Amino acid sequence: VQLVESGGGLVQAGGSLRLSCAASGFTFSNAGMGWFRQAPGKEREFVAAISWRGGTTSYADSVKGRFTISRDNAKNTVYLQLNSLKPEDTAVYYCAASGLDRAVVSSMRYDYWGQGTQVTVSS
Numbered sequence: 001v002q003l004v005e006s007g008g009g010l011v012q013a014g015g016s017l018r019l020s021c022a023a024s025g026f027t028f029s030n031a032g033m034g035w036f037r038q039a040p041g042k043e044r045e046f047v048a049a050i051s052w053r054g055g056t057t058s059y060a061d062s063v064k065g066r067f068t069i070s071r072d073n074a075k076n077t078v079y080l081q082l083n084s085l086k087p088e089d090t091a092v093y094y095c096a097a098s099g100l101d102r103a104v105v106s107s108m109r110y111d112y113w114g115q116g117t118q119v120t121v122s123s
Contacts, residue, residue: 001025001112003095008117011085015121019080021095021114029053029073032098034110035080037091037119047093048080049103058103063089085121092116 007019019035034049048069049058057069068081078095096110104110 001097003097003112003114005093005095005114005117008093008119010120010122013085013087013121013123015085017082017085017119019082019093019095019117019119021078021080023076023078023095023097026097026112028076028097030101032100032102032104033069033071033078034096034098034104034107035069035078036094036096036107037089038094038116039088039091042091044094044107046105046107049105050078051103052101056103058105082119085119087121087123090119090121092118 002024004022035047036044037047038044046060050069054071066084071078094116095114097112098104098110
């Protein structure tokens, strides 16, 4: 199983980024997918999740209305659109795959994790 994130970088506050996560080695179209992030000195936290067909999404309150999760099952890829970025969004962002088909919030329900991509937002 591989999850490979890309699209991170340095952006000014108010800017946008689009993260991608390319999946392989499992049946992507059956898996609920999620994004988490970890800032320096902090625990990993939930950002967003999407169900197997994309019909259900869930967001952390801190990103609701600014971030959008989506997926393309034909491409085995899940995306996270980050808009109106704030300095407090600075973190390593991780993609994760669940053995469940729904949008899962708890990190304990995810079986596979990517290596992460750094997002840095300057003020």
